[in-house]
Amino acid sequence: MPELPSVSDFLKEKGMARLNTIRETNQGVAEGLMFNIQRYSIQDGPGIRTTISLKGCPLKCKWCSNPESQNPYPEIMVRKARCNGCGKCLDVCACGAITLNEDTVQIDRSRCDLCMKCADVCPTETIESTGKYMSLKEAMEEVGKDELFYRNSGGGVTLSGGEPLYQPEFTLNLLKECKERALSTALDISGYASWRVLDRVLKYTDLVLFDIKHLEPAIHRKGTGRGNQLILENLKKIVDAGQRRVWLRIPIIPNYNDSEQYIEKLAEAVTKMPVEKISLLSYHEWGKPKYESLGRDYLFSDSAPPGQERLQALKDIMQSKGLHNVTIDY
Amino acid sequence: MRAIIPPLALRWHDGMPRKLINKAIEVLASGMPQPAIFNDKVNILRLVSLGCPIKDANNYSINNCMVPTIPGKNFNHKSDWATGIPVPLCLNYALGISPLALIKRGGDKTIDPATLSSVDELLDVTVENCKWLAHQLTLIANIADAIYQEYAPRPFLSAVIDDCIERAQDVRDWNYTPDYRDIVFLGLNNGADSLAAIKKLVFDEKKISMEKLVKALKSNWHGYEDLQQMCLGAPKFGNDDDYVDSISRELGRRISEETMKCKTNRGTPVTVDGTTATGWWSLGRLCAATADGRRAGEALHDWSISPMAGRDKRGPTAVLKSVSKVDPLMTWNHLLNQSFMPQYLLGHNAELFAQYLKTFGDLGIHHIQFTTVDRETLKDARSHPEKHSSLMVRVAGFSAYFIDLDKNLQDSIIARTPQCF
Numbered sequence: 001m002p003e004l005p006s007v008s009d010f011l012k013e014k015g016m017a018r019l020n021t022i023r024e025t026n027q028g029v030a031e032g033l034m035f036n037i038q039r040y041s042i043q044d045g046p047g048i049r050t051t052i053s054l055k056g057c058p059l060k061c062k063w064c065s066n067p068e069s070q071n072p073y074p075e076i077m078v079r080k081a082r083c084n085g086c087g088k089c090l091d092v093c094a095c096g097a098i099t100l101n102e103d104t105v106q107i108d109r110s111r112c113d114l115c116m117k118c119a120d121v122c123p124t125e126t127i128e129s130t131g132k133y134m135s136l137k138e139a140m141e142e143v144g145k146d147e148l149f150y151r152n153s154g155g156g157v158t159l160s161g162g163e164p165l166y167q168p169e170f171t172l173n174l175l176k177e178c179k180e181r182a183l184s185t186a187l188d189i190s191g192y193a194s195w196r197v198l199d200r201v202l203k204y205t206d207l208v209l210f211d212i213k214h215l216e217p218a219i220h221r222k223g224t225g226r227g228n229q230l231i232l233e234n235l236k237k238i239v240d241a242g243q244r245r246v247w248l249r250i251p252i253i254p255n256y257n258d259s260e261q262y263i264e265k266l267a268e269a270v271t272k273m274p275v276e277k278i279s280l281l282s283y284h285e286w287g288k289p290k291y292e293s294l295g296r297d298y299l300f301s302d303s304a305p306p307g308q309e310r311l312q313a314l315k316d317i318m319q320s321k322g323l324h325n326v327t328i329d330y
Numbered sequence: 331m332r333a334i335i336p337p338l339a340l341r342w343h344d345g346m347p348r349k350l351i352n353k354a355i356e357v358l359a360s361g362m363p364q365p366a367i368f369n370d371k372v373n374i375l376r377l378v379s380l381g382c383p384i385k386d387a388n389n390y391s392i393n394n395c396m397v398p399t400i401p402g403k404n405f406n407h408k409s410d411w412a413t414g415i416p417v418p419l420c421l422n423y424a425l426g427i428s429p430l431a432l433i434k435r436g437g438d439k440t441i442d443p444a445t446l447s448s449v450d451e452l453l454d455v456t457v458e459n460c461k462w463l464a465h466q467l468t469l470i471a472n473i474a475d476a477i478y479q480e481y482a483p484r485p486f487l488s489a490v491i492d493d494c495i496e497r498a499q500d501v502r503d504w505n506y507t508p509d510y511r512d513i514v515f516l517g518l519n520n521g522a523d524s525l526a527a528i529k530k531l532v533f534d535e536k537k538i539s540m541e542k543l544v545k546a547l548k549s550n551w552h553g554y555e556d557l558q559q560m561c562l563g564a565p566k567f568g569n570d571d572d573y574v575d576s577i578s579r580e581l582g583r584r585i586s587e588e589t590m591k592c593k594t595n596r597g598t599p600v601t602v603d604g605t606t607a608t609g610w611w612s613l614g615r616l617c618a619a620t621a622d623g624r625r626a627g628e629a630l631h632d633w634s635i636s637p638m639a640g641r642d643k644r645g646p647t648a649v650l651k652s653v654s655k656v657d658p659l660m661t662w663n664h665l666l667n668q669s670f671m672p673q674y675l676l677g678h679n680a681e682l683f684a685q686y687l688k689t690f691g692d693l694g695i696h697h698i699q700f701t702t703v704d705r706e707t708l709k710d711a712r713s714h715p716e717k718h719s720s721l722m723v724r725v726a727g728f729s730a731y732f733i734d735l736d737k738n739l740q741d742s743i744i745a746r747t748p749q750c751f
Contacts, residue, residue: 038645039645040645048647048682123555124559145570146651149647149685149686152688153685153688153689155685285739289734330673
């Protein structure tokens with residue numbers, strides 16, 4: 001009987017060498033995986049904030065401007081314009097995944113095992129690893145750096161993503177720790193998580209930023225890869241409990257949820273919800289270059305962002321339905 | 331009034347009327363680089379520590395762009411000498427790299443790269459060189475002062491300064507205590523960034539040898555491009571990173587201490603001042619390549635405490651934190667320039683900007699002034715991305731470096747950015 005190949009060899013052969021690294025790094029990790037820490041963050045809650053963006057999301061929105069936020073493991077981003085063709089990455093790559101094409105680096109992602117050695121040696125930051133594991137202590141050190149700014153401005157800490165509820169333990173502990181230091185906390189979520197998880201973290205959350213992508217389950221699934229039943233149920237539970245400040249965030253996506261009829265329907269659905277603020281967030285295409293650096297296709301390239309006039313018209317519709325807390329945000 | 335001269339200075343304190351703050355932000359948002367903001371919390375204390383009576387210190391004002399003055403008092407009108415010493419020049423000279431004949435002539439110190447045992451040793455020698463230059467310049471200034479006093483009285487100015495008429499003394503003769511004579515140091519943070527790169531790459535990680543680095547600097551990085559990239563990747567001032575901020579603090583304090591040992595003809599200490607004018611550009615042309623990754627002849631960081639252009643990547647709060655660590659009271663009269671996209675000063679964001687300014691005050695930073703990023707800057711970033719690598723574009727839940735965006739997207743942002751004055 002022929003011997004079975006090892007799992008790791010099998011994955012390598014099938015062009016999924018990266019899964020080996022992911023399997024190893026995900027075992028027993030008590031740390032948080034984040035792709036960005038943004039200081040002087042002024043769009044994700046009141047005041048001057050630090051936004052910690054956790055990597056990994058159950059939704060795969062086609063218009064996502066942070067595609068590096070979706071997968072729950074570190075990835076390689078390649079900004080080819082920075083490459084000087086030095087070839088150092090070739091020397092350290094054990095998978096033979098890297099070639100130079102006209103003095104510019106080229107990565108065959110089916111061979112890459114995400115060991116990140118190329119990113120370590122790249123002198124020009126052409127190849128970068130996105131996604132960094134951080135302990136609770138390290139994250140709190142980072143959060144503490146701008147404490148004075150939070151206090152003066154009524155700001156605080158926002159956990160965003162990706163989906164912070166995708167790393168429930170880390171999110172819970174970080175929020176707890178923030179509350180222990182009397183820092184104001186906000187949670188920016190898609191709402192796609194079990195209530196058991198959500199209920200626990202809400203205790204340590206002052207403000208919830210909650211996205212509504214679409215009210216129709218089928219259309220929601222088409223745009224994001226998941227249905228919306230869980231999301232809408234969770235929203236109702238949060239609002240009904242009435243203990244947390246809630247800001248709704250409505251991404252306005254062309255040819256998806258930007259029709260007058262839909263916005264009217266949305267206004268009717270949220271009109272009785274005691275939310276503090278409803279933000280209309282315009283779709284934008286600035287995330288497009290990130291898709292290229294991740295070696296993925298941008299599926300949304302033929303859509304133009306809605307202009308200011310269009311957003312204003314949609315805001316007016318919501319206002320005419322009695323919603324006076326709608327703002328156009330960036 | 332959209333005039334750049336005379337420069338406007340705004341004294342920042344906790345009791346400022348909200349209307350005044352709002353007005354200041356409105357002017358800044360229009361693209362004017364004014365008003366420059368001076369923090370009472372540190373300026374008054376600093377003047378008192380120089381020996382100024384508290385009553386006079388409370389009444390301070392700003393002469394030209396940076397020099398503290400006391401209206402009606404003979405505080406800074408006696409001498410006329412100020413010049414700049416680039417800190418990186420002193421550091422490079424310590425390593426035997428310098429194109430300048432000026433400091434080859436005596437007193438100065440160099441160290442053999444092969445025997446260098448720690449970055450502290452290099453810092454010591456750098457400070458020695460700064461000290462030597464400060465003493466030489468003081469000597470020249472003292473001679474100039476004596477000549478001015480004898481041959482160039484200032485009768486018009488004397489007429490408007492308290493006590494000159496009563497005492498029948500020219501401003502150059504009448505001795506108000508203290509007086510203010512300064513020496514300007516430039517490129518402090520190029521010095522700190524260079525020392526941090528040496529500390530990290532040569533001593534902590536032992537990735538490169540000091541001899542090789544000196545060779546690379548002497549050849550202006552030609553043939554050592556990988557070394558240059560490594561140095562550029564070392565910690566940089568302006569990112570709230572203690573690794574390098576602590577070096578900047580040590581260097582700044584030591585230089586200030588040594589400079590205060592220089593005495594004017596009246597026996598009062600010479601202070602360090604941040605009035606760099608355009609020296610960071612013109613004196614940068616004299617400086618050879620530096621270990622922070624800068625090439626020969628390139629500008630130093632702007633003004634006296636700003637991070638090197640394009641190397642502060644953690645946003646404006648991190649810059650303030652870094653600057654506050656350099657001990658504004660014990661070091662010098664620092665000039666910090668910050669650049670913002672106009673959107674940060676408009677509408678709802680103006681309120682947050684006001685709170686950012688309040689925190690600037692609380693952190694005890696000496697001074698700040700602003701430029702707003704205008705279309706020309708963005709166009710320059712489009713064609714010279716390497717000079718603008720820290721320029722961020724942010725909207726909710728998204729941020730990216732401007733230089734990484736598509737050319738088309740860059741154009742659309744350029745089109746939306748107002749043209750500034």
